[in-house]
Amino acid sequence: MGAEHAVLVVADHVLPVDVLVGRSWLELPHVSYYKQGPDFVLETNSNIVDRVLSDPESSELVEVHTVEFDSELPKRSPITLLDINVGSQSTIAQREQLISLLNQYRDTFAKNLTELGCTNVLAMDIVETEGSVPVSQRPYRTSPSDRQIIFNILSEWRSCGLISDSTSPYASPVLLANKASGEKRLCVDYRRLNQQTVNCPYPMPDVDEQLSSLAKGNLFTTLDLSNRFLQIPLTPQSKEKTAFVTEQETAKFERMPFGLKGAPGMFQKLMNFVFRDLKQAGVVNLYLDDVILPSEDWDDMLSKLKQVLEALRGARLTLKPAKCTFGSPQLDYLGFRISKGVVQPGRKVDSIAKFPRPRDIHEVRRFLGLAGYFRRFIVGYAELSNPLNSLMKKDATFSWGEQQEAAFVALKSKLCEEPVVRMYDATAPITQVHTDASAVALSGILLQGDNEKQLHIVYAVSKRTTEAESKYHSSRLELYAIIWTLSTLRSYLLGVRFTVITDCQALIYLNLHKNVKPQVARWFELLQEFDFDIKYRPGSRMAHVDALSRAAHSEPMPPDSVENVLAQRLEVCLTLTVEERVRLMQQGDLPTRTLYDQIQNASRGENVAQDYQVCNGLVYRKYRDKLLLVVPKTMRKGIVIAAHDLQGHFAVERTVEKITEDYWFSGLWRYVKQHISMCLDCLVHKLPSGKTPGLLHPIPPGKRPFQVIHVDHLGPFETSVNRKRYLLVVVDNLTKYILLYPTSSTDAAGVIRVMTQLCEERGLPDRIISDRGTCFTAKSFQEFCRLRGIRHTLNSTRHPQANGQVERANRTIIPLLAMSAEDHQRWDVKVPEIQRHLNNAVNKTTTKTPFEALHGYRPRFYGGEIRQLSQTANTWTDPAEQQEQIRKVILAKQPDMKLAHDKRHYDGVKFDVGEVVMKGQPRVGEPSKLQVRYRVHPMQVIQVLPSDTYRVADVAANGRHLYSTTAHVSELKSWKVLQEDEDELCPTESQNVMLSS
Numbered sequence: 001m002g003a004e005h006a007v008l009v010v011a012d013h014v015l016p017v018d019v020l021v022g023r024s025w026l027e028l029p030h031v032s033y034y035k036q037g038p039d040f041v042l043e044t045n046s047n048i049v050d051r052v053l054s055d056p057e058s059s060e061l062v063e064v065h066t067v068e069f070d071s072e073l074p075k076r077s078p079i080t081l082l083d084i085n086v087g088s089q090s091t092i093a094q095r096e097q098l099i100s101l102l103n104q105y106r107d108t109f110a111k112n113l114t115e116l117g118c119t120n121v122l123a124m125d126i127v128e129t130e131g132s133v134p135v136s137q138r139p140y141r142t143s144p145s146d147r148q149i150i151f152n153i154l155s156e157w158r159s160c161g162l163i164s165d166s167t168s169p170y171a172s173p174v175l176l177a178n179k180a181s182g183e184k185r186l187c188v189d190y191r192r193l194n195q196q197t198v199n200c201p202y203p204m205p206d207v208d209e210q211l212s213s214l215a216k217g218n219l220f221t222t223l224d225l226s227n228r229f230l231q232i233p234l235t236p237q238s239k240e241k242t243a244f245v246t247e248q249e250t251a252k253f254e255r256m257p258f259g260l261k262g263a264p265g266m267f268q269k270l271m272n273f274v275f276r277d278l279k280q281a282g283v284v285n286l287y288l289d290d291v292i293l294p295s296e297d298w299d300d301m302l303s304k305l306k307q308v309l310e311a312l313r314g315a316r317l318t319l320k321p322a323k324c325t326f327g328s329p330q331l332d333y334l335g336f337r338i339s340k341g342v343v344q345p346g347r348k349v350d351s352i353a354k355f356p357r358p359r360d361i362h363e364v365r366r367f368l369g370l371a372g373y374f375r376r377f378i379v380g381y382a383e384l385s386n387p388l389n390s391l392m393k394k395d396a397t398f399s400w401g402e403q404q405e406a407a408f409v410a411l412k413s414k415l416c417e418e419p420v421v422r423m424y425d426a427t428a429p430i431t432q433v434h435t436d437a438s439a440v441a442l443s444g445i446l447l448q449g450d451n452e453k454q455l456h457i458v459y460a461v462s463k464r465t466t467e468a469e470s471k472y473h474s475s476r477l478e479l480y481a482i483i484w485t486l487s488t489l490r491s492y493l494l495g496v497r498f499t500v501i502t503d504c505q506a507l508i509y510l511n512l513h514k515n516v517k518p519q520v521a522r523w524f525e526l527l528q529e530f531d532f533d534i535k536y537r538p539g540s541r542m543a544h545v546d547a548l549s550r551a552a553h554s555e556p557m558p559p560d561s562v563e564n565v566l567a568q569r570l571e572v573c574l575t576l577t578v579e580e581r582v583r584l585m586q587q588g589d590l591p592t593r594t595l596y597d598q599i600q601n602a603s604r605g606e607n608v609a610q611d612y613q614v615c616n617g618l619v620y621r622k623y624r625d626k627l628l629l630v631v632p633k634t635m636r637k638g639i640v641i642a643a644h645d646l647q648g649h650f651a652v653e654r655t656v657e658k659i660t661e662d663y664w665f666s667g668l669w670r671y672v673k674q675h676i677s678m679c680l681d682c683l684v685h686k687l688p689s690g691k692t693p694g695l696l697h698p699i700p701p702g703k704r705p706f707q708v709i710h711v712d713h714l715g716p717f718e719t720s721v722n723r724k725r726y727l728l729v730v731v732d733n734l735t736k737y738i739l740l741y742p743t744s745s746t747d748a749a750g751v752i753r754v755m756t757q758l759c760e761e762r763g764l765p766d767r768i769i770s771d772r773g774t775c776f777t778a779k780s781f782q783e784f785c786r787l788r789g790i791r792h793t794l795n796s797t798r799h800p801q802a803n804g805q806v807e808r809a810n811r812t813i814i815p816l817l818a819m820s821a822e823d824h825q826r827w828d829v830k831v832p833e834i835q836r837h838l839n840n841a842v843n844k845t846t847t848k849t850p851f852e853a854l855h856g857y858r859p860r861f862y863g864g865e866i867r868q869l870s871q872t873a874n875t876w877t878d879p880a881e882q883q884e885q886i887r888k889v890i891l892a893k894q895p896d897m898k899l900a901h902d903k904r905h906y907d908g909v910k911f912d913v914g915e916v917v918m919k920g921q922p923r924v925g926e927p928s929k930l931q932v933r934y935r936v937h938p939m940q941v942i943q944v945l946p947s948d949t950y951r952v953a954d955v956a957a958n959g960r961h962l963y964s965t966t967a968h969v970s971e972l973k974s975w976k977v978l979q980e981d982e983d984e985l986c987p988t989e990s991q992n993v994m995l996s997s
Helices: 090-102 144-159 191-195 207-214 235-239 265-273 276-280 298-315 361-373 381-392 402-415 475-487 503-511 518-527 542-550 562-573 579-586 588-602 633-643 653-658 668-677 680-685 748-762 781-788 800-820 823-839 850-855 864-869 879-902 991-994
Strands: 031-036 039-044 052-053 164-165 172-178 184-188 219-223 250-253 285-286 290-295 325-328 330-333 336-339 342-344 430-437 439-451 455-464 497-502 532-536 612-615 616-621 626-630 706-714 725-734 740-744 768-769 790-795 914-919 938-943 947-956 964-968 972-974
Touching: 039 219, 052 503, 090 298, 144 164, 144 172, 144 184, 144 626, 172 235, 207 285, 219 298, 219 330, 235 250, 235 276, 265 276, 265 285, 265 298, 276 298, 290 298, 290 330, 361 381, 361 914, 381 402, 381 879, 430 475, 439 475, 455 475, 475 518, 503 781, 579 588, 579 616, 579 633, 588 616, 612 626, 612 991, 633 668, 653 668, 653 680, 706 800, 725 748, 725 800, 740 823, 781 790, 800 823, 823 850
Parallel strands: 430 497, 497 532, 706 768, 768 790
Antiparallel strands: 031 039, 039 052, 164 250, 172 184, 219 290, 219 325, 285 290, 330 336, 336 342, 430 439, 439 455, 612 616, 616 626, 706 725, 725 740, 914 938, 914 972, 938 947, 947 964
16 A cells, blocks of 8 residues: 555467456455446556556456466455454344454455555654764674574565665664564664654643543444554655664665654654544544544444544555454543443552551651652641651551551542642643662652642552562663553653653663663663653652552552542533533633623623623623623633634634624633634744835945855756756855856865865955855854854845845846756856856946956957947956945945835834744745745744844753754744733723624
8 A cells, every 4th residue: 555566467469358457456455447438447546547448349348267367466364353352242243244344444454564554644754953963873783593583574574665775874773672472573773863853742632531522432442553653654865864774784664663753743643634534523532542433332333433444544554453442342541441431430549549558667667758758738747647657766666556557548548639649731841750669569650740849649550570570680670660650651651741750870871771682672662652851869769659669559449539539520520411511610700600690680780781691591692683602711712712723714803703603701802812823823824914024234345356255056957067066156245246166066165165266366255145055054164264264144044135146146147057058968168158248247236347347447258350449448447446436336325225125124023032933934845835834843032133133943841952043034923822811801992892783
């Protein structure tokens, strides 16, 4: 799927028909055919053009049965009950229906790599940080037996089109990791590449919304994509970056491999795009790589499943049948168990609730370490813990009595309740995972909060170590604790930036570790999909996880724990009707509740009743002979999103009109305006209307020729016989004299050679003005300028107007070159002639030719003897006097040019340091009309430069700026991030007029 399919065609003049097509080939999933009059039309899902086989004398298709051709191409074996998992309550007839449906969509399942799909929806692009160099590492040494295993795996991948040979400068080493089955798995160590890859975060779905939707189902179907990452193709430039090296060969991936930094985000983006309509319709639920179909009954499940399989077929994706479950009556999801519309609490704090009763003073100390870590959230902690603290006194004997038991039970109960325990929040400012390990057990706690001093428990896990695990070296055991905890909490941690806290200092150098043991290699591969830092904290400050790692669990969860309470609350919410929910939210909203009370109170509600009305317990606003539902604060965001984000992203006025068809709330106009100003889709796709910001800032002319020069590359052109592809164009700022230098490349070394030649012929310039090409920003060219005392000025990105003199020359050079060079492979031979033409044409600004302005006379190139009759043929003017006159002319004309330019621009946009902005993005490739106009990621102004130019940098959560550049004001758009409280406004006078008219 998604690749070209080779077809072997054999000519045979004896056949009684024009074309003989094998039935097995016609039955392949990527081929379809049909009759159209006398034509037989073949279609494929690949990029092959449709073929029409015509027979003007016959309109019948002849089917030839032959044994020899039955095995000409491999056929996919049908799906059977042995390949999938089906709910135990299903009947035989229902299972037959399911198998029939699955085999209708057999092309959406892959039992092996040869059947693996490849999507045509998107491609993975690896974006590296500025200044990155290709990652090139030596291959890891392996044993002869392992080398043979690696060779066999790569041979299979190559035969399936997953990899190809490579000559890329990138080279990451490979590792063999152990599978749970005992087989070997090949991994590529992309840690070095990931360190210089730009992070691409993606939003996490709302957990409460997911649970609310799933709770309506009676049957659940879970689908798992086969080798999900390998079904996403790579962009051509990214393929080179995935190159890997073994002791025998080098190769690169054609598809997105496991272990790349942005792979989970790219997969989530693909899933959201493929199932966007089905998600909106409530057919499917997506959370990371989980695809879940809640259904009311078996027929509903089959109907929804058919829609999902159709979407997968359209996206050319395939499922792994062995990991798919159909029609199960219950679902374990995100720490909850869902069955028959009931959401039961999960086991989020089991490891705390089941903490065993201490048997000696050491276990008391561990438990108090756990409880003491969260003492700031436990009211009366000192009094509650006093019976246990008394056991810690010097010379005290260990005696466990009723007081100690009561204190122990009370503290455990407090640790499992609010405010110690909180629900998961994907937008929490701080997310941390604390881990610890001992020979007895592993433990981990997921904590979130607004600051490091106010962290709450979200999830606590622990498990006993096996006999083999208990013998691990301490560092390896601590690493295993991290791996196990992150794998257990994977649904909460993917797509979120978090910090791992450990008391093993050696693990902070995890990314530099070169241990290639198969088990550790597998662990490293598992870590690649998470975005985290590791920090060391002494064991004395890790008592809360240390206690769990040394405890054995035996007691059940308290029935009044926060999980049971939250589950009961969720059940109540799910049984409410929409009207009841809105009424409940209106009563909980203070302004709306105040309106309700005033309307109900006859004595005070007379004035209010003119504008508002209560119907069935709901408050409405009277507007244009309509009743508009008054929206409480908790519902406003959803209403505006539905009217703007889901209705075409129209401007403020049309969005307000859409909302006021049914709803109203105080401060509606400004709330909508603020929402649209923060809408990311509008920011990156819509250009500002009106005049372009930024005024003209003319560059003063030099006082002598070649004091200030403008430099730029032009090309690439067709490679000439002299191996030239580019022109380096140099323009003198004063005389407008142009120098053209054919070059083979645009590297810094070539520019330095030309500049050295120019300096020897014309002298050193005081200033060079250029764009931000890599040859000009290279350290070698910067050093060249520094050693010679040359001031180098770089334009802001995507603003060629700042180097307008050379850009104007380029527009003249290209047509001259095209007209002069009859043989395009000898275009560089014509360059001296073109340079002569340019320098002997009168310049509009100086009213002199550049040659005359530089040398004081007009050279003779044509005319013969008749030129002797010219009165100006041999006129000579002192160049110094003429150049001073030209300088005055330029300075006199610059105000007029500035005035003409500024009429089409304005100076009303200014940015301050620290302000968040969106930067324009070049549109490349074809077609470009639908490409975004601005970078998706916001940037921050870090420096205000002259001439309406700013230095901006990526907004980084840790305060570091990974990428910075300069930008002209015309390339920037303000993005004001507003808080919800700022939208709590009273309606303005104009709004009241609009709503009452």
